Amino acid sequence: MSETDTETQARLDSLLDQIEELSQSFAGYPCNLNFDYSELHPFFKYCVNNVGDPFDDSNFRLNTHALEREVIAQFADLLHLDQQQAWGYVTSGGTEGNMYGLYMGRELLPDGVVYFSQDTHYSVVKLLRVLKARNIMLKSQDNGEVDYLDLYETIRINRDVPVIFMANIGTTMKGAVDDVRKVREILDDLAVTSYYIHGDAALSGMILPFVEHPRPYGFDAGFDSIAISGHKLIGCPIPCGVALTKRNYVARIARSIEYVGVLDTTLMGSRNALTPLMLWYALRKHGWDGYREIVAEMLAVAQYAVERFNEQGIPAWRNEHSVTVVFPKPSPEVVRKWQIAPYGDIAHIITMPQVTREVVDKIVADCVQ
Numbered sequence: 001m002s003e004t005d006t007e008t009q010a011r012l013d014s015l016l017d018q019i020e021e022l023s024q025s026f027a028g029y030p031c032n033l034n035f036d037y038s039e040l041h042p043f044f045k046y047c048v049n050n051v052g053d054p055f056d057d058s059n060f061r062l063n064t065h066a067l068e069r070e071v072i073a074q075f076a077d078l079l080h081l082d083q084q085q086a087w088g089y090v091t092s093g094g095t096e097g098n099m100y101g102l103y104m105g106r107e108l109l110p111d112g113v114v115y116f117s118q119d120t121h122y123s124v125v126k127l128l129r130v131l132k133a134r135n136i137m138l139k140s141q142d143n144g145e146v147d148y149l150d151l152y153e154t155i156r157i158n159r160d161v162p163v164i165f166m167a168n169i170g171t172t173m174k175g176a177v178d179d180v181r182k183v184r185e186i187l188d189d190l191a192v193t194s195y196y197i198h199g200d201a202a203l204s205g206m207i208l209p210f211v212e213h214p215r216p217y218g219f220d221a222g223f224d225s226i227a228i229s230g231h232k233l234i235g236c237p238i239p240c241g242v243a244l245t246k247r248n249y250v251a252r253i254a255r256s257i258e259y260v261g262v263l264d265t266t267l268m269g270s271r272n273a274l275t276p277l278m279l280w281y282a283l284r285k286h287g288w289d290g291y292r293e294i295v296a297e298m299l300a301v302a303q304y305a306v307e308r309f310n311e312q313g314i315p316a317w318r319n320e321h322s323v324t325v326v327f328p329k330p331s332p333e334v335v336r337k338w339q340i341a342p343y344g345d346i347a348h349i350i351t352m353p354q355v356t357r358e359v360v361d362k363i364v365a366d367c368v369q
């Protein structure tokens with residue numbers, strides 16, 4: 001390639017400045033901005049592609065499958081999934097992981113109905129349309145958790161149909177966690193034996209394993225598949241995530257593809273090979289103990305934020321073990337300045353590592369003004 005001309009360079013510099021500046025006031029979305037993957041820059045020169053099943057051989061050998069498998073193995077441990085049974089891959093984000101879980105549920109229970117609460121991520125309605133899966137939206141409680149009474153009544157009148165339950169392990173707006181123990185009690189009570197439970201653990205899948213007395217979040221609690229975002233708590237310049245499920249389920253949908261000499265078990269064909277590398281690198285740098293410390297500090301800052309808002313007469317609150325601090329929607333200027341996510345008459349900040357106590361103080365001061 002020829003050298004970068006001055007106008008192109010100026011455009012790049014200006015975009016970089018803008019991104020740098022906006023990163024200083026990023027408080028409303030659950031992305032950890034504290035990462036540094038610069039040691040991985042040499043890999044940007046290669047056409048790496050993780051097409052196909054990371055656990056299978058491929059003709060396309062310019063890949064990072066080996067590291068992807070290690071990432072999956074680590075998440076399997078974190079989510080209490082036996083290594084022999086574990087299967088998964090690095091996705092393009094939480095949405096793809098949820099699509100994979102719902103697809104798997106639909107393939108295993110083709111007549112099933114998908115149940116999900118009003119507080120479920122907006123993308124799920126779209127995914128269900130794409131999958132043409134029969135579905136019923138349930139009421140949520142005020143804290144964002146599914147309304148178990150509504151779940152009970154709705155399943156009761158559809159008892160002849162298998163259940164695919166989409167559990168929120170941390171809702172987008174309120175960080176609420178559906179109690180999968182209660183869900184299973186309801187299924188037992190109604191003698192529903194044919195069911196599949198997918199967990200959308202986009203953010204809290206990286207929080208609950210590190211706290212005392214969490215709501216159930218792992219495969220030992222009865223989940224059949226779980227999706228976690230990689231660019232959220234771990235932090236990554238490229239959106240990504242992890243989809244985990246059981247190996248014997250995947251065998252039901254796998255097809256062998258001669259063209260790439262690999263099993264077609266993932267939703268995408270060509271797949272990002274840099275994001276598995278980044279997740280692998282981040283996990284090696286921090287280890288689960290590192291994330292335990294990061295999570296403890298995020299939770300402490302979330303509590304600090306609730307208290308500072310409350311001191312100023314602003315009724316902020318958060319769910320247990322959540323870093324999502326909910327409060328009445330502030331002025332449009334504050335929403336814009338801090339890139340805050342509004343929804344109806346509420347808003348939230350999420351105390352990701354860059355949202356320190358000092359940042360919280362500034363946000364509270366702006367809200368008071």
Ligand SMILES: Cc1ncc(COP(=O)(O)O)c(C=O)c1O
Nearest residue numbers: 093094095121170171172202229
């Ligand atoms: C609970 C939840 N699920 C799914 C998603 C979608 O994740 P992604 O944006 O990584 O596709 C989000 C994103 O914010 C989320 O909060």
